[in-house]
Amino acid sequence: MQVIRLDALSDNYIFLLCDRQQNIAAVVDPAEAKPVLTKLHELQAELVAIFNTHHHLDHIGGNKELIQRFPQVTVYGGIEDRGRIPGQQVFLQPGDRVQFADRIGKVIFVPGHTRAHIAYYFSPQHPEETGELFCGDTLFAGGCGRLFEGTPTQMVNSLSQLRSLPDSTRVWCAHEYTLKNLQFALTVDGENPDLQTRYEQVKAFRSRGEATVPSLLGVEKLTNPFLRWEQPALQSAVNSHDPIQTFARLRGMKDRF
16 A cells, blocks of 8 residues: 645645555545546546544545545545535544555544544554554644534543554644644743754745645654643653643643744
8 A cells, every 4th residue: 555645725624545456546625526537547447445543624625535436435424424425425423444555554543723623544564554544633743633512531532542643653644733743842842852852843844845744653753842742841840640631731732832
């Protein structure tokens, strides 16, 4: 399974999963149809699946047109998003499995950004492969999603599930927010040498117009404040020793940043 990152809208990413042997593809969170159709034409591949993480328009905006072009496509989403995802046929529950090509994806229920958000984790099947995490707007490179329909407790539980995955996991988040996320992180964890190094690297990437997605989960664990709510430096920064309150205060500070 090959993962191809496509640019969409102003700062969205769409992920095309490809099996070149069978000339088939699946797409994660098609914000719009055009870049997907252009790439499929280039690859001469047939779209067989749409994997949606949640119902927001910048993640489902291309569903209808893609379904029109590929009537046999199967549309997946969380069971709690019933009625909110165009064309949804499969209503996934926590722990369900999906398959594309030779890879099996585990469905992880990650409410917080929305009440129905799910993530897809494709574990390695062979030693040379990496795990692939498609987490929508739950976990970002250097950050996490806003809490629109969920609570801090839900989001901490959701991020804890993602944090438990192997460090080598590639994190395919849906927006290019990394530079601003790290600028905020430095205001609350500025003495973190791993964060300082990452910030300089990301600045260089963005100055050249290069994407910062995917990131590695091991790097997120060292530098992303929204995975580090137990760290004394971050608890001190928000004057709390409670992990949930620490997270909530960090998220509130980021909302105003």
